[in-house]
Amino acid sequence: METTTMTINELIEEGISNSYSYQEYRGIVSDLLAKGESTGNEQSEALTNYSMLNDRRMKRLDKTLKINGVVAETFSEAKTNITWLVLTEGWCGDAAQSLPVINKLSEMNEGIDLRVISRDEHDELMNNFLTNGGKSIPKLIAYNTETKEVVDTWGPRPSVATKMVDDYKIAHGSLDPQFKEDLQVWYNKDKGSNIAEDLLKLL
DSSP: OOOOOOOHHHHHHHHHHTOBOHHHHHHHHHHHHHTTOOSSSOOOHHHHHHHHHHHHHHHHHHHHOOOOHHHHHHHHHOOOOEEEEEEEOTTOHHHHHHHHHHHHHHHTOTTEEEEEEETGGGHHHHTTSOBTTBOOSOEEEEEETTTTEEEEEEOSSOHHHHHHHHHHHHHHSSOOHHHHHHHHHHHHHHTTHHHHHHHHTTO
16 A cells, blocks of 8 residues: 655645634534533543643733743734644643734734644644654644744753753653653743744744
8 A cells, every 4th residue: 555755844834725714623622611612632631631730821811921022012913824733632731822922923913924834633743843853742733834944943941941951851860740840830920922022032
């Protein structure tokens, strides 16, 4: 039986055609939670609990998030025509902190089309955008739909958080529950500013 290997561009185009708007994605997560389920192939009580916590985080951020004036001005005035395709899952804590910021920034510029897809439903695409060999999410692919070119990528964490994680792994070998809690505290204090600064570089 002959198998066909899709190019990265074909995988991205397929992802975009099967993608959701941010609002649609938020609705899917909420609908699944109402049935006691989470997004993704694996189902467990722990993942559902993470998803419930993240859903509350995202609701709060959607209401309260403010983008720095200089960053907001730069985004709103940038001349761009690009799709931000984000691979994610509802149980991911980093995604819950990042996606509301990504959405807020995309809303400031008509030239940015934010689309969201499930990592587990697009495994082959995810395998082309690994982080240190892992399927870490969220992963944002900045894709020019006219030139069919991957302009840049971002994720799974903002630059400051990435350094925190790397430093902790060097010192302790792995991430423990206390560090993960501390990381969420950092996200809450940072209020999306590091994510916004990182994404400025993608314009």
